[in-house]
Amino acid sequence: MIGETPGLVTRHPTPFRPDPGRVVTKLFVPGEEIPETRSRAGALIARVLALPESSVESALERVLADFSGRHRQFAAVLERNASIMSHRILDPRSLSARRRLLLGACFTHEYAVEAAALCNPSLVPHPRQDGLAPGRRRVVLSLRGIGEGHLSSIGFATGVLGPGPRTAWEPRTGPVTTGERQRDSWSRDWLRAALAHEGCDNEITATVISTLPNPFDQHDLDRGLSALDSRLLERPGAGDTAQRIRAVTAASYTVGFPGDTDLAQRLLWPISTTESHGMEDARFVHFTADTGETSYRATYTAYDGISVMPRLLESADLTSFSAFALTGPAARNKGMALFPRLVGGRHLALCRGDGETTSLATSPDGRSWSGEVPLRGPKAAWELLQVGNCGSPLETRAGWLVLTHGVCPMRTYAIGALLLDLTDPSRIVGALPDPLLVPDDDEREGSCPTSSTPAAG
Known part of the structure; x- marks a missing residue:
């Protein structure tokens, strides 16, 4: 194993493990689990309508007792799914309220959003910094959850850093919600x-x-x-x-979450056909405009089962999120990461258009990207397969610090670092000859599924 650079990294003992108990509800239509198969909805509805009221009541009581505590506004979810399928009923208004809820339960199932893995974090300041002692900062960690069938979504954790290397993370508890799609408007x-x-x-x-x-x-x-x-x-x-x-x-939409939900309960779930097989590898940044106004932005990879597409998330306070397609010749492949401010009047981003080289792209508006300039390709033994970024650059007095990842033989990942010039980030000031961090023996065990998309990493 290639050695890491000693003394520069502190490993914290708190792990983030996938939690199979983090579940969301999804509409379920029996018979359509596989595309182009015959729906069995009509026969199922007929059986529900034929049940005596006493059986309806007992079956519904079991459902509510087992699942109400696992989901936010669970009865409303059942009512909504019943409404979606009620087109097959001659007179939906003739159903009792309890039978409608049972009908909705028959067209609902749970999906474990972290059944396979939890990975690809990025860190930004929390919107709220009140009530903290000096030397402490509240933060938000975005996490890619890989669920059943390798479908990825974006979740969050919150915690407090400092003083010094101390960390305190909040439990990720409570029902998970995917929010509601808002009325769309486009440019x-x-x-x-x-x-x-x-x-x-x-x-x-x-x-x-x-x-x-x-x-x-x-x-x-x-x-x-x-x-x-x-x-x-x-x-x-x-x-x-x-x-x-x-x-x-x-494919460009806005989703909003209730203000009384914790960030750890909010889940960005695939909505458009471009991301129907997953929202992968979000890289969040707290962006400051020249006016001083701040917002949260993230690039992520949309996967439709065949191709990948880099996309943009924008949010003022992590309560509502707008998703857009990125355009231009540099908006391709995986692994874009935004700079936290304009440099020389331009938006900048790290990218990897060829699938293996860390490059720099520019944009006049943050959405259309071009001018891709290679920065560093695979060369060292610990990055022979490909190199990429681990997230957005960090601004320091010495330059833009970029944590990188390299993939070496046996698809082992290691973390390295580059330093880019503050005023001209296309110029590399320095690069570590050896990785900062390589996997320990126990970090190579367990479920570590590779990406379902091309050019993983």
């Missing part, structure tokens, strides 16, 4: 760039965009698509173009 310029990024730039997209207000919502988009001239719609591929416009906007 017309962003839509134009997102469609061009996907190679969808034609007369239909140009016509629709020209009719949209700025910003626009779903109603505006529906109106623009329905007003298209029939002669444009007769052109080859017109239907596919309209579908892609809808898909691009649907």
Whole structure:
């Protein structure tokens, strides 16, 4: 095993382990567990309707006793899933309230969001810093949970650092919630760039965009698509173009959480088709604009089962989160990490477009990325396969400190460090010749699933 640099890293005794008890509810339609199979919903509903009221009451009591404490507003979840499936009932209003809840329970199941692993943390200051003694700071740790079927989501933990190397982490308790999708609104310029990024730039997209207000919502988009001239719609591929416009906007969304939930109870769950197989490797940063205004931003990898796409999360206070597609030639592959402020009037990010080299990209607005400049490729023995970043750069008086990860033979990961120039981060000031940290023997045991996406890491 390649040795690490001694004396520069403190290993803390507190581990973050995957908790199979962290579960969320999902809609379940029997017979559709595998795509393109026959739904058995009609027969199931008929059996529920045929039950005598006494059986309904006893079955529902068991469900509520077993699951109410595991989920926030559990009865409302059952009611919602019953409403989704009530289109198969001639007169849904004829059902008693208790039978509706039992019907909803038949179309609901639990999903363990950390059944396989917990990994890929990133650390930012907590929105609240009140009530702390000098030398202490409250922080938020984002965590990638890998659940059943290798589906990834983004969760959180909170704690207090300091004084010195001390850490105190809060228990991750209470029911987990995925929040609610908010009313969507989009920028017309962003839509134009997102469609061009996907190679969808034609007369239909140009016509629709020209009719949209700025910003626009779903109603505006529906109106623009329905007003298209029939002669444009007769052109080859017109239907596919309209579908892609809808898909691009649907993939950019905002989700909000109740203010009375703890951060550790909030879960960013895949919503759009672009991330249907997972939201992976979020790298959060507390971003400060030139105006002094601060916000939380994170890049993450969306995986649809075939391809990966870097995406952006934005949040003012970690209560609501807006997700967007990133565009431009440098917005590809995995592992983008944002700088915490503008440098030379530009947004900067570390990236890895070729899958193995740490590079630097620039953007005028934080969403469209280009100008990729290689910084460091695989060269040392501990990074022969690929190198990447471990998160956003840290600003120090000496320069931008970048923790890196290298992958060596047997896909063993090690952590190293680069120092970039403060005013010109494309220039490397220094690099550690040996890794800061390598796995101990016990850190190589247990469930360590590799990513389901290409260019893992």
